Amino acid sequence: MSSHPDDTDREEREALVGLEQQLDALRERHRNDPPLQLLRAGRADALPPELQEAVGQHLAESEWSRTLVEGLEHDEPVLDPQAERRLYARIDGTLAQQRDSDGFKVWFRYALITPAIAVGVLAIWFVVYRPDRTISQPLATPPPVAVAPPVVAPPLQLAFSKPDVRLSAAALTWRGATSDNQLLADLKPAFDAYRQNDYETANRLLTTLSSRYPSVVEVHFYQGISRLFLNDASTAIDSFAAAEKVADDTFIADVMWYRAVAEQRAGNGAEARARLESLCHGSRSPERACAALEQLNATLGRQ
């Protein structure tokens, strides 16, 4: 503790004349008091336990130290508007950095997961189609490459193409009562029929499965597609509505797109438009939906 701060002025020195001895005694008396910073933190119970106990005890015993820290508690603004804005900018900058970092982590996770899923799909394909598999019926020859069926849309119908069979991560990792993936085994006949453009059979088998696997998006989705090919747009809507409820990120855009097609074909223009607008403005691959929306608007414009 120094006797005179560096910025002591003449007025202060004169005022303190005759009090030096008392002030020296005060300084000596409080020489071993805890530093101010510790006292203030202790007053706020913001110290680690052992230190808090010691400082708390000192504060309880020393009226001087208590008075010192209590006097520093006031309600005056401690941040001027400029400092308040600067601190907010700092916090906002940190949040922006965290968002960028999170975005990279998501991208990086997808970069890692996507090959893993691809390997998983290949593994399942190998298990399902491996040459030495003992099955009651010979496996069908590789299905013909899916070609967009001759769905030449009439003037007021949106065209659509046949989506290949693909599986969500949930289906690939599905586990039932046994250790085998019974879901994939149950789906296989329906998917075989679907691949071979036998939509009647696919629809029948998937309808059976829809009650057993109500939360499996693939069941409802490919049932809806099959019904679209059977020109039954209204029941296709039911399938896609069920699919929308359980679709994950990898399926939801496709479900919305095909439901929009079904709605449009069923004459529900507003329902179709709402989904197309959502896809056109909010999905990662908006081209198909934007083009359809444009086509729909042009058709309506001619009417």
Added chain:
Amino acid sequence: MATFEELYHQHVQAVFRFALSVAGRRELAEDLTSEAFLALHRNLESIDQAQLPGWLLTVVRNRARDWWRRQAVEQRYAERLVERRPNIAAPPIERWILESGDLKPIHRSCVMLRYVYGMTRAEIARQTGLSETQVKGHLQYALTLLRKAHGVEET
């Protein structure tokens, strides 16, 4: 439900004042305040906003404890605390500082920091969060009373 920015402007003065009291330095107080609001942002959806600013002050308090734990000086201070206090009788000026009815708490603290702990006005301003002008005003007021109380003639 208030937005994050609205909550910031609503509570930042109280949070910073508390942070300054536990940290004693503006830079550290800004760090603690910043960490508290970042924690609020992370928990904005789940937190009951009626718990503010108490929730924010708790974050500051916990962060301050962590900070003190990291300080190498901690053990040294703890050891010093158990030293015997010097056996020196309190001079009359101590009672006057503690008991004068004309002094407000902030006056007492400014006098202590200035004339016993030897701080400059700028250092007191940093500790209190006041401006140097405000500190100077408090000291002048207290000094005038001190001179009267101890029979020093006004010059």
